[in-house]
Amino acid sequence: MEFTILKDILIIFALSTLVNFIFTKIKIPSIVGYLLTGVLAGPHLTGVISSVENIEVLAEIGVVLLLFTIGLEFSLKHLIKIRKIVFWGGFLQFSLTTLIVLGISRMYNLDFRGALFVGFLTALSSTAVVLKILQDRSEITSNYGRTVLGVLIFQDLILVPLLLFTPIIGGESTNIMEEILWMGLKSLGIILFVIFGNKWFMNKLLHAIAMTKNQELFLMSILLICLSVAFLTAELGMSLAFGAFLAGLMISESEYSHNAFGHIIPFKDTFSSFFFVSIGMLLDLQFLMDNITIVLGTVAMVVLVKMFIASGTAFMLGHTFRGVVLVGLALAQVGEFSFILVKLGQNYQIISEYYYQLFLAVAVITMSISPFLIMVARPLSHAAMKLPLPKRFVEGLFPLKQIEIPELQNHLILIGKDSRALSMSVMARHVKIPYISIVFDPATVKERQQKGESVIYGDAQNSPILEKAHVKTSAVIVISVGDVVTAMSITEKVRHLNRHAAIIVRTRQIDDAEDLYRMGATQVLPEEFETAIEMFERVLNKFLMPRDEIEVTIGSIRKNNYGLVRDLKKRPRRSILSQLPNLEVSALRVADHSPVADHTLSEMEFRGTYGVTVVAVKRKEKLIDHPGPNTKIHKDDIVYILGKQDQIAHAVSLFEKQKRKKEEKIM
Numbered sequence: 001m002e003f004t005i006l007k008d009i010l011i012i013f014a015l016s017t018l019v020n021f022i023f024t025k026i027k028i029p030s031i032v033g034y035l036l037t038g039v040l041a042g043p044h045l046t047g048v049i050s051s052v053e054n055i056e057v058l059a060e061i062g063v064v065l066l067l068f069t070i071g072l073e074f075s076l077k078h079l080i081k082i083r084k085i086v087f088w089g090g091f092l093q094f095s096l097t098t099l100i101v102l103g104i105s106r107m108y109n110l111d112f113r114g115a116l117f118v119g120f121l122t123a124l125s126s127t128a129v130v131l132k133i134l135q136d137r138s139e140i141t142s143n144y145g146r147t148v149l150g151v152l153i154f155q156d157l158i159l160v161p162l163l164l165f166t167p168i169i170g171g172e173s174t175n176i177m178e179e180i181l182w183m184g185l186k187s188l189g190i191i192l193f194v195i196f197g198n199k200w201f202m203n204k205l206l207h208a209i210a211m212t213k214n215q216e217l218f219l220m221s222i223l224l225i226c227l228s229v230a231f232l233t234a235e236l237g238m239s240l241a242f243g244a245f246l247a248g249l250m251i252s253e254s255e256y257s258h259n260a261f262g263h264i265i266p267f268k269d270t271f272s273s274f275f276f277v278s279i280g281m282l283l284d285l286q287f288l289m290d291n292i293t294i295v296l297g298t299v300a301m302v303v304l305v306k307m308f309i310a311s312g313t314a315f316m317l318g319h320t321f322r323g324v325v326l327v328g329l330a331l332a333q334v335g336e337f338s339f340i341l342v343k344l345g346q347n348y349q350i351i352s353e354y355y356y357q358l359f360l361a362v363a364v365i366t367m368s369i370s371p372f373l374i375m376v377a378r379p380l381s382h383a384a385m386k387l388p389l390p391k392r393f394v395e396g397l398f399p400l401k402q403i404e405i406p407e408l409q410n411h412l413i414l415i416g417k418d419s420r421a422l423s424m425s426v427m428a429r430h431v432k433i434p435y436i437s438i439v440f441d442p443a444t445v446k447e448r449q450q451k452g453e454s455v456i457y458g459d460a461q462n463s464p465i466l467e468k469a470h471v472k473t474s475a476v477i478v479i480s481v482g483d484v485v486t487a488m489s490i491t492e493k494v495r496h497l498n499r500h501a502a503i504i505v506r507t508r509q510i511d512d513a514e515d516l517y518r519m520g521a522t523q524v525l526p527e528e529f530e531t532a533i534e535m536f537e538r539v540l541n542k543f544l545m546p547r548d549e550i551e552v553t554i555g556s557i558r559k560n561n562y563g564l565v566r567d568l569k570k571r572p573r574r575s576i577l578s579q580l581p582n583l584e585v586s587a588l589r590v591a592d593h594s595p596v597a598d599h600t601l602s603e604m605e606f607r608g609t610y611g612v613t614v615v616a617v618k619r620k621e622k623l624i625d626h627p628g629p630n631t632k633i634h635k636d637d638i639v640y641i642l643g644k645q646d647q648i649a650h651a652v653s654l655f656e657k658q659k660r661k662k663e664e665k666i667m
Contacts, residue, residue, distance in 0.1 A: 005054045012055070012277055015041055029371035031129055034273050035364060038280020045285055052281060059278035062271030063128060063336065064244040067156075068226045069268050070131050070140075071248015072261045082150045085317060089147060090154020093313040093331070097123035100305055110355065113169045117350045120162055121342055121359060122302060124335035125310075127152045127241075128275060129370050134330075137482065142417075143441040144326040147314055151331060156242050159337050166341065170348025186236045190246065194229075197250040206256040215263075222260045223267075225251065241337070279336065283364045287357045295361045302362055303373070307332040318442070320396045321389060322459060325381035329373040333366035334359075378485065382461070405454060408434055409473040415460045415490060416480035417441045420506060424478060425453065436469045461489045463497065471497050479521075480506040487512075488519050495520025533557065544585075585615065586648050588655045590637045596655060602629035610651050612643030 019033040019040075041049045049055060098119035105115035130148060131140065139145040202225075209221045226247045233243030251257050288295055311328030319327060338359075346356050385394070412428055412435040414421045421437065425448075428435040437455045439445050445457040458465035460479075471477065477494050481487050487505055494503055502522040507513065513524040533554060540550045590597050596604055606612050617624040617631060618638040624631060633639060641651055 004051050008049050008051055008055060009058075011041060011048050012037060012274065016273060016277070029133070029375075030273075031132065031276055031371055032368050034276030035280040035368050038277040039283050039285065039364075040280075041277070042281030042283065044281075044283065049281065052278075055274055055281070056278050058271060059275035060240060062268070062273065062275035063241045064226065064230050064271075065264060065268040066128050066132065066244075066272050066275075067241040068230075068244040068248045069261060069264055070127075070135075071245040071250075072252050072257050072264070082146050085147050085150030086154050086157075089313050089317050090151045090158075092316060093151050093310055094123045094155060094158055096309045096312070097306060100309065101302075104301065104305070108355075110351070114351050114355070117166070117169055117345050118355070118359070120165075121338045121345075122306070122334060124155050124159070124338045124341070125152060125306070125331045126333050126335040126367055126370065127156060128272065128336050129333065129367050130330055130374070132272065133371055133374050139482065143443065144314070144319065144323045144330070146443075147317060147319065147323070147327050148330045151310070151313070151327075153245075155335065156245065156337070159242070159341070162341060163344065166344050166350070167348060170345070170350050190233060190236060190243075194246045194250050198253050202250050203254045203256075206251070206254050206260075210256055210259075218256075218259070219263045222251070222263055226264075275336070279339065279364060279367065282339070282360050284357055284360070288361050291358065291361075295358065295365070298358065298362050299365050299369075302334065302366055303332045303369075315393075315397065318396045320459075321385065321394045322378075322381045323396070325384065326374075326377045329377040329380075332373055333370040334363035336367075338363060378483070382489075405436060405456065405468060405470065407473075408436070408470050410475040411435060411470070411473075413438065413469050413471060413474045413477045414480070415478065416506075417444050418480055418482065421478065421480040424480075429453075436474075438465060438469055461486065461493060463493055466493060466497055471501075474498060474501050476502045476504065478504045478506075482508075484508070484512045484515075488515055491516055491519040491521050584644075584648070585640055585642050586652075587618075588639050588641060588652060590633055590635050590639060591655060592635055594635065594655050596633050596639075597635045598632065600630050600632050601627060604633070606641070606651070610643070611647040612641045612651050614639055615642050616640040 015037045016034060019037050020030050023030065023033040040046060043049070043052065098116070100119075101122040102112075102115045102119040105118045106112075108115075110118060130152065134140045134145050134148065140149060206218075206221070209218055212218075226244055229247035229250065230240045230243035233246065234240045251260055254260075307328040310331035311324045314324045314327035342351075342356060342359055345351055346353075351359070412433050414424055414428075414435060414437045417439045421439075425435060425437050435454065437448070437453065438460045439448070439455055439457060440459050442457055445455050448455045456465060456469055458468075460466060460481075471494055477498070479487055479490050479494070481490065484507055487507060491503055491505055494501070503520060504523045504525065505516050505521045506525050506527065507516060508527050510526045510529050513526055516524045537550060537554055540553065545553075601614055606614055614627055614631075615625075617627050617633065617640070619634065620636075639655075641648060643651070
């Protein structure tokens with residue numbers, strides 16, 4: 001018995017591991033590593049993969065799971081909010097790219113139908129590559145990320161009529177209007193199905209499955225939903241990937257969407273790698289070497305054309321110059337769905353073998369360089385901002401009206417639009433701390449300004465924006481942005497304007513802390529390590545370590561540049577309760593009208609009646625750590641009792657006994 005597919009998977013994993021290890025060391029995106037793996041293992045170089053068809057099946061599953069997770073992170077409500085971007089922006093980008101590439105393709109001696117078909121192929125961008133990068137950078141919900149996603153959604157939607165139109169270009173189809181009408185009806189039906197499932201069916205189904213508390217069943221159910229909807233759309237003549245995206249949308253509004261996302265991620269990452277490997281396998285290196293000049297020239301032309309058209313689309317949608325650059329470079333590649341379309345076009349002999357190979361080479365190369373283009377987009381936009389650009393071009397067609405900020409001193413400045421920054425503004429307003437938010441997202445700014453908040457729209461890397469927020473007289477500045485390079489730039493600008501304010505910066509990685517401190521940060525909070533510290537603090541609480549010792553320990557960890565505690569010569573600290581596994585300490589609050597209120601410990605006879613011991617009583621800020629028999633319990637006291645679980649349960653019922661009776665009487 002031969003395990004051909006197992007051998008091929010083993011080879012791909014081995015090569016991918018080696019290539020990605022090297023690429024990770026030199027900080028090159030893993031997507032490029034997967035494409036290179038495909039080139040190395042493909043039939044045009046080493047030919048070590050014996051069953052390319054099996055790898056293509058795994059690749060299709062990868063695309064399905066990738067689009068499914070994107071749907072999970074998105075929502076129908078969000079889709080409705082960006083409908084203008086999807087239909088107006090997507091149509092503008094697609095139609096302009098198709099027309100311009102059609103004209104250029106005629107220069108390559110292609111006939112009209114071939115040039116039109118190449119225009120279709122070039123107009124599509126890579127949903128898999130771009131959204132994976134935006135996912136990794138947590139930028140899908142950013143202002144420019146929404147535009148990129150909206151355009152990509154339109155491209156995925158337009159793929160269906162393109163698949164219908166291809167046989168027409170090839171002269172193989174009849175009854176054109178009937179087929180278009182039938183496809184429209186099927187599309188309407190699947191959209192109604194998604195809306196119904198999202199609103200009335202999916203949440204109830206997932207709730208019933210989740211209540212079984214069987215994680216294997218939950219995972220199987222999620223995969224079943226994903227593959228079922230994908231298969232249904234495929235049967236209706238649409239793509240599997242589009243169906244998977246719709247399945248993700250159906251679940252996205254459910255309270256279990258985050259749990260589903262966590263279960264799917266490992267599968268998505270694994271199978272997505274096969275997709276990029278399969279794309280790399282298509283590249284014919286001999287053709288590339290024989291036609292290197294025309295291939296590279298075509299790559300440059302495709303990137304420039306797509307970049308300028310996507311940038312123009314972003315500008316028409318009202319983006320600032322920075323957003324224009326980011327959107328343009330994010331969409332400046334050929335997409336994976338173009339590979340599906342080009343195979344169909346070759347079957348109908350719309351393009352010759354030469355142009356088929358030229359397209360494959362250009363597509364693979366543009367997808368390979370796409371991560372680098374997105375990486376250089378921010379520094380490139382910053383550099384271009386130094387040029388004498390027209391004000392309307394810099395601020396966009398629809399500049400947001402700036403509010404006047406009165407003179408403030410010793411106030412708080414919040415920079416960023418993530419959930420942490422937004423939550424801190426609510427907290428600051430609650431305790432009446434004067435604050436100003438700086439947000440580089442016009443939609444968020446407009447929404448919060450309508451609520452009466454002090455929000456400035458702009459890039460905090462620009463000194464005029466910081467000065468408008470009165471950064472020179474502020475007491476604390478909190479910087480909570482996703483990109484560490486941006487955070488460093490903002491920190492440096494803030495410190496230059498204000499030498500004395502406390503600058504608190506959020507970052508993801510511990511390794512970024514040193515650079516941020518060098519830029520002038522007062523305190524850096526790496527997400528991953530701060531979460532570990534908070535968990536460890538709770539662990540120490542469970543071991544009943546005194547509070548002052550806990551604070552000293554945590555402070556010591558932070559002080560040592562977030563270094564781990566090493567060479568501990570003391571014996572491990574063990575809670576006394578670890579030697580008494582049947583006992584635990586619980587904190588119970590004395591409710592209104594509770595039987596224990598206004599009685600002494602001796603009167604209640606906790607130990608004799610319930611078998612529990614009162615070890616402490618907290619009254620407002622005062623802790624009575626050695627309560628005697630004459631200690632009286634008042635309402636709102638917190639009573640700490642020691643005992644077994646069943647004994648404590650009886651005490652809990654006593655504390656809530658009268659409260660429950662009162663509620664029952666009211667009901």
